[in-house]
Amino acid sequence: MPPTQPELAEQPDTGSETGPDTGRTVLDARDLSRALTRISHEILERNRGSRDLVLLGIPTRGVHLAHRIAAKISEVEGIDVPVGSLDVTMYRDDLRMRPARALLPTEIPPGGIDDKTVVLVDDVLYSGRTIRAALDAMNDIGRPRAVRLAVLVDRGHRDLPIRADFVGKNLPTSTAESVAVRLEEHDGEDSVTIR
Amino acid sequence: MKKHLLSAADLTRDDAELILETAEELRSLADRPIKKLPALRGRTIVNLFFEDSTRTRISFEAAAKRLSADVINFSAKGSSLSKGESLKDTALTLEAMGADAVVVRHWASGAPHNLANAGWSRSSVINAGDGTHEHPTQALLDAFTMTRHLAPEKGQGLDGRRVAIVGDVLHSRVARSNALLLHTLGAEVTLVAPPTLLPYGVDSWNVQTSYDLDAVLPKTDVVMMLRVQRERMNASYFPSVREYSRRYGLDARRMATLQDHAIVMHPGPMIRGMEITADVADSERSVIVEQVTNGVAVRMAVLYLLLGGAEPAITTGDTVPEPVEGSTGPTTGDGENDA
Amino acid sequence: MTDYLLTGARILGGEPSDILIADGRIASVTDVSTRSNAGDVETIDATGLIALPGLVDLHTHLREPGREDAETVETGTRAAAMGGFTAVHAMANTEPVADTAGVVEQVWRLGREAGYCDVFPVGAVTVGLAGERLAELGAMADSAARVRVFSDDGKCVSDPVLMRRALEYVKAFDGVIAQHPQEPRLTEEAQMNEGELSGRLGLRGWPAVAEEAIIARDCLLAAHVGSRLHVCHVSTAGSVEILRWARTKGWNVTAEVCPHHLLLTDELAATYDPIYKVNPPLRTQADVEAVRAGLADGTLDIVATDHAPHPHEDKDCEWQAAAFGMLGLETALSIVQHTMVDTGLIDWAGVAERMSAVPARIGRLEGHGRPIAEGEPANVVLYDAAATRTIEASEMASLSRNTPYAGMELPGRVVATFLRGKPTVLDGKLT
Numbered sequence: 001m002p003p004t005q006p007e008l009a010e011q012p013d014t015g016s017e018t019g020p021d022t023g024r025t026v027l028d029a030r031d032l033s034r035a036l037t038r039i040s041h042e043i044l045e046r047n048r049g050s051r052d053l054v055l056l057g058i059p060t061r062g063v064h065l066a067h068r069i070a071a072k073i074s075e076v077e078g079i080d081v082p083v084g085s086l087d088v089t090m091y092r093d094d095l096r097m098r099p100a101r102a103l104l105p106t107e108i109p110p111g112g113i114d115d116k117t118v119v120l121v122d123d124v125l126y127s128g129r130t131i132r133a134a135l136d137a138m139n140d141i142g143r144p145r146a147v148r149l150a151v152l153v154d155r156g157h158r159d160l161p162i163r164a165d166f167v168g169k170n171l172p173t174s175t176a177e178s179v180a181v182r183l184e185e186h187d188g189e190d191s192v193t194i195r
Numbered sequence: 196m197k198k199h200l201l202s203a204a205d206l207t208r209d210d211a212e213l214i215l216e217t218a219e220e221l222r223s224l225a226d227r228p229i230k231k232l233p234a235l236r237g238r239t240i241v242n243l244f245f246e247d248s249t250r251t252r253i254s255f256e257a258a259a260k261r262l263s264a265d266v267i268n269f270s271a272k273g274s275s276l277s278k279g280e281s282l283k284d285t286a287l288t289l290e291a292m293g294a295d296a297v298v299v300r301h302w303a304s305g306a307p308h309n310l311a312n313a314g315w316s317r318s319s320v321i322n323a324g325d326g327t328h329e330h331p332t333q334a335l336l337d338a339f340t341m342t343r344h345l346a347p348e349k350g351q352g353l354d355g356r357r358v359a360i361v362g363d364v365l366h367s368r369v370a371r372s373n374a375l376l377l378h379t380l381g382a383e384v385t386l387v388a389p390p391t392l393l394p395y396g397v398d399s400w401n402v403q404t405s406y407d408l409d410a411v412l413p414k415t416d417v418v419m420m421l422r423v424q425r426e427r428m429n430a431s432y433f434p435s436v437r438e439y440s441r442r443y444g445l446d447a448r449r450m451a452t453l454q455d456h457a458i459v460m461h462p463g464p465m466i467r468g469m470e471i472t473a474d475v476a477d478s479e480r481s482v483i484v485e486q487v488t489n490g491v492a493v494r495m496a497v498l499y500l501l502l503g504g505a506e507p508a509i510t511t512g513d514t515v516p517e518p519v520e521g522s523t524g525p526t527t528g529d530g531e532n533d534a
Numbered sequence: 535m536t537d538y539l540l541t542g543a544r545i546l547g548g549e550p551s552d553i554l555i556a557d558g559r560i561a562s563v564t565d566v567s568t569r570s571n572a573g574d575v576e577t578i579d580a581t582g583l584i585a586l587p588g589l590v591d592l593h594t595h596l597r598e599p600g601r602e603d604a605e606t607v608e609t610g611t612r613a614a615a616m617g618g619f620t621a622v623h624a625m626a627n628t629e630p631v632a633d634t635a636g637v638v639e640q641v642w643r644l645g646r647e648a649g650y651c652d653v654f655p656v657g658a659v660t661v662g663l664a665g666e667r668l669a670e671l672g673a674m675a676d677s678a679a680r681v682r683v684f685s686d687d688g689k690c691v692s693d694p695v696l697m698r699r700a701l702e703y704v705k706a707f708d709g710v711i712a713q714h715p716q717e718p719r720l721t722e723e724a725q726m727n728e729g730e731l732s733g734r735l736g737l738r739g740w741p742a743v744a745e746e747a748i749i750a751r752d753c754l755l756a757a758h759v760g761s762r763l764h765v766c767h768v769s770t771a772g773s774v775e776i777l778r779w780a781r782t783k784g785w786n787v788t789a790e791v792c793p794h795h796l797l798l799t800d801e802l803a804a805t806y807d808p809i810y811k812v813n814p815p816l817r818t819q820a821d822v823e824a825v826r827a828g829l830a831d832g833t834l835d836i837v838a839t840d841h842a843p844h845p846h847e848d849k850d851c852e853w854q855a856a857a858f859g860m861l862g863l864e865t866a867l868s869i870v871q872h873t874m875v876d877t878g879l880i881d882w883a884g885v886a887e888r889m890s891a892v893p894a895r896i897g898r899l900e901g902h903g904r905p906i907a908e909g910e911p912a913n914v915v916l917y918d919a920a921a922t923r924t925i926e927a928s929e930m931a932s933l934s935r936n937t938p939y940a941g942m943e944l945p946g947r948v949v950a951t952f953l954r955g956k957p958t959v960l961d962g963k964l965t
């Protein structure tokens with residue numbers, strides 16, 4: 001992996017400044033819910049049902065999204081899809097470029113991921129490096145039959161040959177812009193804003 | 196800048212909690228098919244042992260290897276004639292080998308400080324037990340074990356929990372580090388020993404002391420038994436093994452006076468029949484075996500947080516506090532979840 | 535031999551005077567107003583400088599013979615001259631031990647050859663410092679070295695019977711036993727002062743009582759047999775109290791304090807830097823205050839350096855593995871100024887008493903510790919009390935570098951030292 005990465009130019013976690021009234025709202029709560037419903041249906045369609053499905057959210061917000069998708073699938077299918085979380089911190093290619101970071105939870109559902117169809121769930125797809133790290137992390141946990149990717153927002157600007165299978169909203173952005181996803185469970189409201 | 200873990204006193208409460216939380220995440224690794232993480236790939240960690248301790252060395256070695264570090268074991272136990280020179284010479288050798296961290300165990304109190312501060316080397320130094328001074332990673336794994344049993348919910352801490360540390364406190368680096376760390380974490384420590392085995396000046400520590408084990412046991416949440424070497428008897432610290440065991444040993448009768456939730460710990464190696472009876476050591480209250488498992492996770496956490504990034508995440512030694520991206524960071528900012 | 539006129543020197547810190555040194559003696563001391571053309575003499579402008587009698591150290595480790603890698607008589611006496619000393623007592627714990635007339639004469643002869651200051655060997659009390667049987671004290675007293683001070687320093691004469699006999703025996707030649715007060719059983723493997731800090735640092739404690747018990751016992755013994763006792767390096771408040779009590783009894787007991795015990799405390803051990811490892815150990819601030827008070831009120835008679843050079847490798851290691859001791863000769867006067875004079879506890883006359891006159895008297899030295907007056911031997915030190923200097927270990931005249939004051943800014947500087955009229959130091963440099 002070449003060490004020159006656009007991530008270095010990215011803003012750090014500036015969430016507290018991104019209050020509800022800063023930036024332009026791209027998805028409100030209702031939009032967000034609709035997007036997740038659509039993703040849930042697409043997952044079922046593509047998988048031909050919920051059999052052998054495992055949702056792995058990437059912390060922090062990806063995990064909340066995974067749980068919401070699981071709940072929607074459950075509404076439709078009446079079956080609980082296993083949900084877990086997958087921390088990719090130690091697999092990041094920029095690990096050594098910043099101070100050591102706290103780990104986030106990795107929780108693999110009891111059935112494991114071997115021979116399952118794993119849907120990785122994240123909030124924003126950008127450079128693709130997080131997903132690459134997630135694929136590596138999964139490799140150390142088991143061997144899924146297939147891996148899919150679901151994201152709430154795809155903002156483009158990929159550095160790697162990675163694309164999402166299920167996208168809530170394609171959002172063309174400039175690299176100077178920042179996209180903020182806020183979720184009820186974590187931030188007290190549902191919204192996606194850009195500024 | 197140098198980054199070291201020399202004393203439990205170096206750890207702020209935030210540091211200690213970060214280590215414990217990180218260890219909690221890493222502990223699950225033991226249940227996975229591939230017990231390996233890539234975080235320290237390309238880092239070299241030297242286990243520098245001037246004193247035998249197979250348990251501690253293996254624990255650090257496993258921790259380092261599970262994080263994909265290269266491990267070099269360096270046993271420098273040898274002639275005591277050249278003992279002064281050997282620490283410095285060894286440090287210079289390790290420096291030349293490009294060690295990123297040195298895990299040092301030494302018979303002399305303060306040797307890790309010398310290694311860290313004498314300008315002999317640029318590596319991170321982790322104290323794996325020095326003389327009768329400290330053993331900070333043991334205290335961390337003890338606190339970790341206590342937390343798992345007494346404060347299993349996330350966000351729960353050891354505040355107000357009572358911990359009795361019983362035995363040869365005078366010669367115990369485990370007791371010193373535990374007293375410091377547990378105080379930082381808000382627990383109440385009582386050191387229980389015959390007066391001869393309590394250090395001079397213990398009144399100035401942030402602990403209580405007692406000569407009466409029976410009075411302490413019913414109130415405590417944790418009872419940690421320390422090893423008592425038989426040889427102490429010859430130096431008149433106590434009259435006989437029998438008298439010591441009677442007054443300060445943990446047997447089934449005494450264990451029965453503990454509260455239901457109380458746990459029994461021992462940093463090992465145990466002397467069954469001296470400070471602890473076999474039935475107590477093997478009882479359900481005993482978490483002694485678990486301490487060993489937890490030791491690997493805690494040492495992984497320490498190694499990862501010291502060496503995993505460009506700079507350590509914990510503010511030990513001479514470092515300036517660094518902000519840490521917490522797991523509860525407010526938002527994803529500019530879509531940096533994909534960063 | 536060159537004659538010197540020291541102009542404007544303030545003798546013992548008093549009014550400016552001119553001191554004429556001729557033929558190794560002080561030819562005259564005159565008021566500056568009566569200055570006449572001195573004729574064929576070298577004039578040294580001593581304006582503003584303090585003139586003190588050449589300092590006398592009762593407690594120096596010169597290491598030769600045996601540990602010439604740490605110090606030699608030559609380098610040790612150079613260091614002494616740089617510190618303003620004209621006489622030092624060389625402790626007996628050399629290899630071989632100075633326990634025979636032969637060894638003490640060897641040291642004495644080396645000192646004469648070096649020429650930087652007079653060296654008076656201390657004889658061992660017991661053979662090989664083993665604390666088992668008396669060395670030939672009389673033979674050492676009768677030797678060319680004329681030993682009067684006997685000490686097992688580094689080790690305590692802990693056997694009370696042996697101590698009693700030694701105290702009694704040296705009466706025959708007006709000797710004195712200089713005791714290193716350290717009860718050995720209470721200090722086995724001891725590393726630092728026993729206190730709050732030793733417990734926390736995990737370093738074996740060295741209790742004050744180990745010193746105080748021996749001092750109390752020896753005072754009683756000396757009184758009982760009517761002998762002279764000298765107590766080395768008093769370091770605790772309790773010791774000062776015991777000695778104060780002994781003094782009220784009128785017993786013939788003298789005592790010394792080291793510069794480092796006047797300034798440094800056990801807090802420094804927290805660095806685990808063995809540069810601060812010394813025997814007896816650095817004590818608490820309360821002890822520092824007590825020894826200062828004891829030195830001020832005369833309970834402690836003198837300052838002695840316990841100059842203890844060690845090669846680098848004996849200090850560049852773990853605390854527990856390191857040697858005890860620190861350099862003292864070149865910084866003693868500055869430390870005394872800093873802790874005793876600048877604090878107003880004693881004046882310069884008091885310094886001359888405690889660092890020259892009384893140590894010379896205890897050692898029964900003739901020609902040292904004399905006043906700066908007409909007809910006296912010209913042992914004089916010119917000292918610039920207004921100067922400040924930053925101590926650099928690498929600049930020490932000693933062969934060793936183990937000064938605990940490295941990097942510290944200390945007051946005062948020795949400008950010149952005269953030994954019997956001959957300068958050993960001029961302009962702050964060895965001649």
Ligand SMILES: [Zn+2]
Nearest residue numbers: 687688714766
């Ligand atoms: Zn001594």
